[in-house]
Amino acid sequence: MPKLQLETRQVGPWGMNTYALICPSTNQSVLIDPGDDPKTLQEMLGDSQPVAILLTHTHVDHIGALPAMRQQLGVPVMGNDGPHKPGGKDIQADRWLRNGDTVQVGEHTLRAVYAPGHIGDQICFVLENDHRIVVGDTIFDGGPGRTWSSDGFQTTLVTLRNVVLPWPDETLCYPGHGPHFRLGDRRAEIEAFLAKDHGNFFGDATWEM
Template identity: 30%
Template structure:
């Protein structure tokens, strides 16, 4: 298993391409913008894109979905509770501040515990509502890696003041799920740098405040 991070768009969102080194089957996580950058990497490495996996529907995580889907005719995955937001520009905030409205109908709606596979790479869905009702993290099966979207960052948590955000849901996600992750888990968030859960437990004050 290999993966690469790309920092894309005005809000410097993290997009990840994860793939099986043997079959070259790949998944693209949160292609937020700069489709040509992502497509160039895919083509250079002869990857076979099997799917696009979205941790949530906000525009800074979905801007390059249409171009990649058109090129590779692959399925778009999102949690079932974020499906409406993905296809509604007024909800995903692609109207106004973005260069064009984005309206995408997902091919596959997933739930907590579902698995998404490309070759030997398996992502397990962890439903972590709070940033949106359908926000999810993606655990790489048999690896100490979790892609966390905008649920949790190295030293912060995702905002809950946008449409579909909920402080109550965020607290439950952190207390009941994220706080249970072992220290050696490495989180790869939707913005900023990766970190171990050991680091998060020492430095992330918002995370710690919800555990009191």
Template identity: 30%
Template sequence: MECLVTSGTFELDGGSWAVDNNVWLVGDDHEAVVIDPAHDVQAITTALGGRTLRAILCTHAHNDHINAAPALSAATGAPVHLHPADEVLWKLTHPAFPPGRHLSDGAELTVAGVRLRVIHTPGHAPGAVCLYVAELGTVFTGDTLFNGGPGATGRSYSDFDTLITSIRDRLLTLPGRTAVLPGHGASTLIEAEAKTLDELFAGPR
């Protein structure tokens, strides 16, 4: 399990913001999957180091998480996986390159002997998913859950109440010591973010 940080811009609703993204690689010395191929396809292929790329997994389709996906797919032959509810956002960035595979809630993908289970967590985006790896005690949360609380809402295709429901019902039910590996910033633990959510709702929203 490796993290590559790449830099670029997030663009939506006419705005543009500089961002650093976590690109996650899960695998062994022979094969891997890439989670959220952001900004720099050359840096990602270098990090792969000749390993076979089995799949490109997108936690959601905001441009800063998918902008290198078509080029990475073309370079490696690996299919791009996305939840179908996020195709409306995908088309804003890649109108002529549809994702090749659908991620569906409860589906499992195996690489290097570990299983990644798809958890649909709408709210930040309608097709947002997290990827839970029980064998590693880890969940990759994209922009659904961060160190310090829930992901952003208030932009197109997002909804605060839906996001909070996803986190409470789908993520905080995981073991408390599960490592939360987000799309930006530092890691945290499920139990720490459960406390953060309790504090968030202890006073007026």
């Protein structure tokens, strides 16, 4: 079975990565994180048949074009029900996705994985029988997602330990900002980062800290 086609563009003033996943066999698609620029988002979808808009989380840079795309596509909006803090928006989703829930895209299945820390409604989308995961702002090539409190940072550490590190080395992580990366290439840095005592830290972190 041919793999899902993955399209990505940077949109908005924060250079947020938006994604479209298209099933080659059925032409069904999903749009992930409609951050800005509806015209670009529509171009990514091409002549495919969208079945849902998926949200990794509800920070404004990830949902700026949500009202426009919701109206344009007329498909269900799916995300996690939170809490939408810190800094997220209370959105009206058509379906709340919790850990382990799945979304069908033609012949393919996406699985939602709850990954709080950066925000309380953060989820990743695992492409089943594939090595790709859309991780939102859970993890980047250079460090974990930003946190706004020491509690949030501690939650991020738990997510890295219990959610991210169990993924196989060949996993390709597609983040909300910056380049995608192979998890195995960062595993040693992440493990070293987790082994340190960061005290009451919160904010922007790098693996070298």
